[in-house]
Amino acid sequence: MNPNSRLLHNICFVYVMAILLAGCQRPQVIGVHCPKKSSLALSYQPHFKVDYYDGFKVITIWGRDTADVTERYVLLPAGKPAPIGFENATLIEKPVRGSVALATTHTALYSKLGIVDSLFAVGNAAMIFDTAVLTAIHTGRIRNVGSGEYNTELIARLRPSFVLHSGNFEGGDKMQAKLNSMGVKTVFCPEYIEQNPLARAEWIKFLAAFYDLEEKADSLFKITEKNYLKLKQLAVAVKRKPSVFCNMPYKEVWYMPTGNNYTAQLIADAGGDFLWKNEKPNNGLNLTLDFEAVYARAAHADVWLVNALVNSLREIALADPRNKNFDAFRRQNVYNYTRRTTTNGGIDYWESGVVNPDIALADLIKIFHPQLLPNHQLYYYKKLQ
Numbered sequence: 001m002n003p004n005s006r007l008l009h010n011i012c013f014v015y016v017m018a019i020l021l022a023g024c025q026r027p028q029v030i031g032v033h034c035p036k037k038s039s040l041a042l043s044y045q046p047h048f049k050v051d052y053y054d055g056f057k058v059i060t061i062w063g064r065d066t067a068d069v070t071e072r073y074v075l076l077p078a079g080k081p082a083p084i085g086f087e088n089a090t091l092i093e094k095p096v097r098g099s100v101a102l103a104t105t106h107t108a109l110y111s112k113l114g115i116v117d118s119l120f121a122v123g124n125a126a127m128i129f130d131t132a133v134l135t136a137i138h139t140g141r142i143r144n145v146g147s148g149e150y151n152t153e154l155i156a157r158l159r160p161s162f163v164l165h166s167g168n169f170e171g172g173d174k175m176q177a178k179l180n181s182m183g184v185k186t187v188f189c190p191e192y193i194e195q196n197p198l199a200r201a202e203w204i205k206f207l208a209a210f211y212d213l214e215e216k217a218d219s220l221f222k223i224t225e226k227n228y229l230k231l232k233q234l235a236v237a238v239k240r241k242p243s244v245f246c247n248m249p250y251k252e253v254w255y256m257p258t259g260n261n262y263t264a265q266l267i268a269d270a271g272g273d274f275l276w277k278n279e280k281p282n283n284g285l286n287l288t289l290d291f292e293a294v295y296a297r298a299a300h301a302d303v304w305l306v307n308a309l310v311n312s313l314r315e316i317a318l319a320d321p322r323n324k325n326f327d328a329f330r331r332q333n334v335y336n337y338t339r340r341t342t343t344n345g346g347i348d349y350w351e352s353g354v355v356n357p358d359i360a361l362a363d364l365i366k367i368f369h370p371q372l373l374p375n376h377q378l379y380y381y382k383k384l385q
Contacts, residue, residue: 050214073187096118098118101123103165107119152184163184236271256294295325
């Protein structure tokens with residue numbers, strides 16, 4: 001090799017090494033030079049993970065198919081460049097200034113973590129049950145950005161670090177694209193895809209990761225988990241399990257959950273015998289049935305868990321006089337999860353119940369086996385009169 005070639009080779013080597021070293025320091029290069037340091041401990045394998053690198057963290061979400069990565073977020077200090085290898089990820093700067101929650105179920109995550117003060121705005125305010133959030137809305141500290149087609153201009157003016165959403169808003173991808181085009185970053189939080197109640201509750205760790213509150217979230221979740229498993233173990237010991245069926249027809253279609261459904265899991269853990277637990281779904285995680293098919297199996301069921309469409313036995317009878325023929329109706333063993341509701345139809349069961357499945361489980365045990373929890377007062381559920 002001649003002197004000029006050797007000099008050029010040395011210069012290139014120094015240049016490449018400088019890039020690699022700078023990348024690890026800033027942090028830009030991932031792999032052998034900037035390896036993953038650790039991952040967030042998750043007990044129930046929810047559809048997300050949090051990986052920690054030197055100076056930044058990466059949050060990844062999967063859809064129902066765990067092989068399909070839906071979204072990825074990189075959290076690192078403000079002013080730091082995005083690490084190489086995550087160019088398609090959404091970059092969120094730390095510390096978080098504040099955020100917007102569009103789904104009412106997500107306000108419970110903020111409340112449980114004690115970070116309601118970090119909410120700049122919420123969607124669907126009329127449906128929110130949480131008193132701390134409602135008070136902040138009424139005083140104007142938390143803004144209301146509407147429902148369905150949200151006030152994107154107001155959201156942009158508030159300059160949140162991100163908008164937390166469930167993906168189920170009017171306009172869908174177009175709405176998300178509009179927010180992104182206005183410089184507003186969006187974060188997808190589909191906790192509802194989890195059918196294991198504890199896996200769904202564990203999504204509190206997802207939001208916590210954006211606020212560097214992983215330890216607090218883990219401590220809160222462990223309390224919920226401990227309570228839930230203790231109650232479940234209590235119900236497992238029962239010898240007789242009451243038979244249970246759910247819901248009511250909607251436009252002549254009876255949507256019945258199957259064994260892998262969130263509600264069915266709670267029923268099983270509470271010591272109930274859900275009559276469709278072994279069926280395969282034909283509509284998402286549900287079965288679409290007619291009245292005759294339900295009556296043939298549930299006519300003599302012990303307990304009927306209806307949905308939010310009705311609030312009294314009279315309403316059930318008016319909806320369809322044939323409903324009066326169910327044994328559960330005649331014995332007045334009909335319950336609904338609407339004890340805690342807003343005047344506009346917001347239901348706390350689908351808000352705080354997401355992070356408190358142990359309380360929901362206690363309610364069902366009280367309904368199925370009242371002798372096991374003599375001092376428990378129904379919190380989410382109520383007996384229809």
